[in-house]
Amino acid sequence: MSQVELPSYTAQSPEVAARFAKIKLRPVILDIQNLTKTFHSHTTLENISLQVHRRELICVVGPSGCGKSTLIRIVAGLETLTSGKLLVDGKPVDGPGSDRGMVFQGYTLFPWLTVKRNVMFGLQVAGESSTIAESEARQWIELVGLSKFEHSYPHELSGGMKQRVAIARALANKPRILLMDEPYGALDPTTRCKMQSYLMQIWRQVDVTILFVTHDLDEAVLLADRIIVLGANPSRILEIIEVPVPRPRSVAQMLTPEFLATKHRIEELIHGTEEPAPLPNIRLTMAGDDVE
Ligand SMILES: Nc1ncnc2c1ncn2[C@@H]1O[C@H](COP(=O)(O)OP(=O)(O)OP(=O)(O)O)[C@@H](O)[C@H]1O
Numbered sequence: 385m386s387q388v389e390l391p392s393y394t395a396q397s398p399e400v401a402a403r404f405a406k407i408k409l410r411p412v413i414l415d416i417q418n419l420t421k422t423f424h425s426h427t428t429l430e431n432i433s434l435q436v437h438r439r440e441l442i443c444v445v446g447p448s449g450c451g452k453s454t455l456i457r458i459v460a461g462l463e464t465l466t467s468g469k470l471l472v473d474g475k476p477v478d479g480p481g482s483d484r485g486m487v488f489q490g491y492t493l494f495p496w497l498t499v500k501r502n503v504m505f506g507l508q509v510a511g512e513s514s515t516i517a518e519s520e521a522r523q524w525i526e527l528v529g530l531s532k533f534e535h536s537y538p539h540e541l542s543g544g545m546k547q548r549v550a551i552a553r554a555l556a557n558k559p560r561i562l563l564m565d566e567p568y569g570a571l572d573p574t575t576r577c578k579m580q581s582y583l584m585q586i587w588r589q590v591d592v593t594i595l596f597v598t599h600d601l602d603e604a605v606l607l608a609d610r611i612i613v614l615g616a617n618p619s620r621i622l623e624i625i626e627v628p629v630p631r632p633r634s635v636a637q638m639l640t641p642e643f644l645a646t647k648h649r650i651e652e653l654i655h656g657t658e659e660p661a662p663l664p665n666i667r668l669t670m671a672g673d674d675v676e
């Protein structure tokens with residue numbers, strides 16, 4: 385079969401180029417300069433530099449163990465950096481803060497609280513009265529489409545619904561940056577697809593910048609303005625890709641040439657072009673089996 389000719393992933397339509405030009409005019413909200421992280425003399429992240437503009441949606445991809453979670457945890461203030469600089473809104477990060485919200489893969493809701501109480505929790509900890517916390521929580525629950533479930537407990541919800549509550553809970557604290565570490569990794573493909581659409585809808589309505597870690601390249605290309613491709617050992621930025629797929633996005637775009645060209649480029653960066661090494665020739669079949 386002949387190879388399909390793909391356009392260059394760097395080719396942008398005038399509307400996509402105009403969108404990137406506009407994004408670059410927005411203030412830098414997250415500024416990472418020459419960040420290095422060492423665990424017991426092992427360098428996990430080396431010389432990472434990245435400037436993220438307000439309301440950008442950035443995806444981070446790379447092989448398992450390359451340091452994606454470490455990077456996001458450093459931005460969250462849950463892990464320290466070894467050298468370099470990390471600024472949020474121009475201020476150095478020295479620990480967790482309400483300007484950064486986090487959504488993980490595991491469901492982190494409080495099982496003993498209802499949906500509404502889970503979303504109210506951070507607001508009340510921040511000192512809001514229960515009347516204000518309740519009315520704000522209701523708005524966020526409505527935004528993620530779960531108004532009918534505000535009195536339900538987490539165990540009464542599906543995995544996708546729990547993650548929507550987790551997103552509502554993180555957004556209720558009005559973070560400047562939403563940090564998401566493989567938030568849909570445990571969901572089945574259909575639910576995952578719905579969650580991607582929900583996230584894009586929410587992001588269109590809320591002034592929030594998103595840093596989203598994923599293993600799923602379709603998810604990265606579907607969601608991101610830019611994709612940070614990390615290599616391993618130690619992890620460096622291999623390339624920062626401006627996704628040439630126009631917005632608004634939908635799964636129908638997954639077979640467009642610009643979508644496929646972007647995905648192909650990431651695969652090339654992560655896996656290289658070489659063939660996998662041949663497997664050793666070990667005979668595991670029983671004598672007499674015919675597998676030829
Ligand atoms: N607290 C820690 N102490 C020591 N080493 C750590 C610690 N946290 C992470 N590491 C190491 O840093 C490297 C990167 O880990 P990290 O979890 O960031 O990778 P990842 O890209 O998120 O992987 P995955 O895709 O599997 O989630 C790994 O080699 C890991 O063993």
Ligand SMILES: [Mg+2]
Binds near residue numbers: 452453454
């Ligand atoms: Mg990880």
